[in-house]
Amino acid sequence: MGIFKLLLLVCAFMGVQPEAVADNINKPISMQFGKQVIVKSKVLRENRNIIIHLPSGYAKTEKNYPVLYLLDGERHLYHSVIASELLNKAKQIPELIIVAVTNNEGMRQRDLNTESEKFTLYLSREVITYVDNNYRTTGSNTLFGHSLAGFYTVDLLANAALFFENYIAAxxxxxxxxxxxxxxxxxxxxAHEVSKKTLYFTLGSKKEEGEDVANAMNNFVKLLGESSPQGFDWHYQFxxxxxxxxxxxxxxxxxxxYVFKK
Known part of the structure; x- marks a missing residue:
């Protein structure tokens, strides 16, 4: 099945008109799935882009919404919007504001690894502050990261857990x-801060992920199973x-x- 036909089927389920899909095919990502915002970062000393997707009924209500922040946002915005809207229609999660935190070319390794403390300041002081100041948010923030960004997500929970309520690491x-x-x-x-948090994390097969990575994950899960802070809600999915x-x-x-099950 072609990607366009698949998109039509998904949109039909979600109640989106096919004409809207056709009109959007050649539009930039910011016009299709959200509003692009340029953040003039004082922390990183460079301009950074974020893309903000609002729930369909945002303008018609006065509700506040939880926020899902996506690392490598340019890679994950599309499927995250579709997933969140499908699950919301199934009454399994609330409506979400989704913020795609995009990368500057060549800066991913710096931001998520070698200078991750600076990136955390950018994320907390500039991105989250901007979103909270300009949109109706509940203060409940969820962070999603994959691969190196998944490591950053777990590392942030371990070192600075106060910024997010939920952590999802692939x-x-x-x-x-x-x-x-x-x-x-x-x-x-x-432990007191972590006891209020939720962590959902996954790993593929040892063949696909590598033996050392799989062994480290199995040990991490074993340690959490033996002793973790009371109230800390974590779930590992192989x-x-x-x-x-x-x-x-x-x-x-x-x-x-999982993180919105309550």
Whole structure:
């Protein structure tokens, strides 16, 4: 089945007119799925783009909405919008504001690894602050990341858990960091904050993800199972047969369903 036919079927289920799909095919991403905003970052000393998708009824209500933040947002905005709207129609999650935090070319490794503390300041002080100041938000924030961004997501929970309520990580490569991250999560100085959080995380097969990555994940899960802060809601899902790339789609879909189950 071609991607256009598949999109038509999804939109039919969601109540979107086919003409709207056809009209949007050649439009930029910001015009199809959200509004593009340029953030003049003082922390990173560069301009950064975010894309903000609002629920369909946002303008007609005075409601406040929880926010889903997507790392590598340019990769994950489309399927996240579709997943959230399908699950909302099924009454399994609330309506969400979705914020796609995009990458500047060549800066992903810097932001999510070598200078991740700066990126965290950008995310917390500039992106979240902008969204909260300009849109009706509940203050309940969820972070999604895949691969290196998935590692950043788990690392943020371990080091600075206060910024988000829910953390969703697809295929985080915990190789060599599993014990350190676990130790920070259960540390007495962090346990009180972590006890209020939810973590949903996944990994594909050992063949697809690599033996060292799979072993580190299994050890991390084992440690959490033996001892984790009381009230800390975590769930690990092994995605047998999935590749490193395809875990992102299933993890986002099942992850938002899990973290909003309450």
């Amino acid at each position: 295929s985080p490569p915990l190789e060599g960091d599993d014990i350190e991250l676990y130790s920070k999560i259960v540390a007495p100085t962090n 995605l047998d047969g999935e590749t490193h790339i395809t875990t992102s789609y299933l993890t986002l879909f099942e992850g938002i369903r």
